[in-house]
Amino acid sequence: MNRFGxxxxxxxxxxxxxxxxxxxxxxxxxxxxxxLRTYWWGAKExxxxxxxxxxxxxxxxxGVTITGxxxxxxxxxxxxxxxxxxxxxxDLIQMDFGYIFDYARRRALLPLDQFVGKEIDLSGFTQQSIxxxxxxxxxxxxxxxxxxxxxxxxxxxxxxxxxxxxxWPMNWDELGERAAALTKAANRPGYWGMTDNGGSGPxxxxxxxxxxxxxxxxxxxxxxxxxxxxxxxxxxxxxxAQGSCVPPxxxxxxxxxxxxxxxxxxxxxxxFSNSNQHVGxxxxxxxxxxxxxxxxxxxxxxxxxxxxxSQMWSIAATSKAPEAAARLLSYFVADIEAGxxxxxxxxxxxxxxxxxxIEPSLDTISRRGLNYIAFISDKVRDLPPxxxxxxxxxxxxxxxxNEIIGFGKKSVTEAARDFMRECDSxxxxx
Numbered sequence: 001m002n003r004f005g006x007x008x009x010x011x012x013x014x015x016x017x018x019x020x021x022x023x024x025x026x027x028x029x030x031x032x033x034x035x036l037r038t039y040w041w042g043a044k045e046x047x048x049x050x051x052x053x054x055x056x057x058x059x060x061x062x063g064v065t066i067t068g069x070x071x072x073x074x075x076x077x078x079x080x081x082x083x084x085x086x087x088x089x090x091d092l093i094q095m096d097f098g099y100i101f102d103y104a105r106r107r108a109l110l111p112l113d114q115f116v117g118k119e120i121d122l123s124g125f126t127q128q129s130i131x132x133x134x135x136x137x138x139x140x141x142x143x144x145x146x147x148x149x150x151x152x153x154x155x156x157x158x159x160x161x162x163x164x165x166x167x168w169p170m171n172w173d174e175l176g177e178r179a180a181a182l183t184k185a186a187n188r189p190g191y192w193g194m195t196d197n198g199g200s201g202p203x204x205x206x207x208x209x210x211x212x213x214x215x216x217x218x219x220x221x222x223x224x225x226x227x228x229x230x231x232x233x234x235x236x237x238x239x240x241a242q243g244s245c246v247p248p249x250x251x252x253x254x255x256x257x258x259x260x261x262x263x264x265x266x267x268x269x270x271x272f273s274n275s276n277q278h279v280g281x282x283x284x285x286x287x288x289x290x291x292x293x294x295x296x297x298x299x300x301x302x303x304x305x306x307x308x309x310s311q312m313w314s315i316a317a318t319s320k321a322p323e324a325a326a327r328l329l330s331y332f333v334a335d336i337e338a339g340x341x342x343x344x345x346x347x348x349x350x351x352x353x354x355x356x357x358i359e360p361s362l363d364t365i366s367r368r369g370l371n372y373i374a375f376i377s378d379k380v381r382d383l384p385p386x387x388x389x390x391x392x393x394x395x396x397x398x399x400x401x402n403e404i405i406g407f408g409k410k411s412v413t414e415a416a417r418d419f420m421r422e423c424d425s426x427x428x429x430x
Contacts, residue, residue: 040094041076072257089316104135119326124351141312145347153270161185179244194270198236199402209304210297220388230416248406310347389430
């Protein structure tokens with residue numbers, strides 16, 4: 001990847017397509033030439049799979065050139081906001097449930113309904129999978145897979161030191177106790193039981209749901225109060241104090257991607273992520289990893305998790321080739337050969353024909369993700385109300401607030417109060 005975040009391998013494959021197109025008659029070149037940009041977040045494992053699908057598509061469509069751009073999650077949305085402001089978004093954009101409402105309502109994305117049944121094949125999708133990508137009744141994305149939040153942990157290390165693995169049902173306090181026990185048992189400088197999840201929106205969302213609240217209400221307001229925020233941030237302050245999780249100077253190095261995560265960096269035995277990312281984490285970790293559900297409430301009977309449309313493909317409203325972008329989108333989500341390449345790294349395929357076709361060939365790690373989704377399906381809640389404009393800023397604010405507390409710059413109570421004040425301002429401002 002170059003310093004602008006552009007994946008060199010994809011550009012080279014685009015050059016190969018241009019060479020192939022040069023052999024076409026001049027009239028066919030003019031008619032067929034289409035340049036598409038794609039933009040997604042993820043680690044090397046995802047880039048390799050995405051590039052291969054791009055190459056397959058270009059080989060079958062000599063007039064199409066695809067240039068891919070990829071960044072880690074921590075930088076992805078900042079770059080995207082800049083591109084959107086400059087009306088320079090890629091044609092095909094990987095979108096998340098937490099952001100799609102904001103971008104769709106800002107008219108940065110194109111409604112896809114006009115392409116369904118023509119350029120885009122959703123015949124293998126359930127209505128629920130389609131509806132999960134709608135904003136205000138229109139389709140603005142198509143799911144590349146289904147996933148949920150998950151604990152990803154070093155099973156070998158837990159077993160090595162005789163610490164109970166994080167199995168459902170388990171509450172948050174028990175997870176903290178097990179992590180502290182692992183830190184102590186490992187007795188290794190610079191190594192802790194788990195990463196610090198205090199700045200995580202998805203983690204807080206699961207925890208808050210156990211209090212009967214959503215992170216956002218139906219009318220777009222923040223669903224927690226100062227007491228909730230103080231309890232959440234205070235819980236993680238307690239875990240840092242007892243040695244359950246990494247200290248702030250270590251957590252601050254995490255750029256919210258697999259590569260810089262404390263688990264991958266050998267700093268922690270457990271981290272908080274999404275079920276589909278088990279594949280990417282395992283690719284970068286030598287020890288055997290496993291996945292488990294997030295902790296439950298004190299009663300151990302409720303889960304704050306939900307099944308979410310995983311990384312979606314959306315089309316930019318500024319795309320100069322929307323029909324061509326729609327055909328490429330369809331190839332990613334509905335073509336069986338493409339599905340075999342993508343596997344479950346972005347989540348369980350939403351298309352049943354693709355899902356059925358790839359299941360027999362899944363390796364042990366990929367099958368674990370498939371089984372995880374099956375296991376949690378009757379334990380999770382429905383999709384929460386959609387996040388309002390500014391939700392991305394709120395997620396960044398959570399990270400900053402947790403760091404401020406961790407570094408001792410503010411008390412938990414003061415930081416929680418300031419968080420609520422700034423959060424309300426962000427959402428009001430939209």
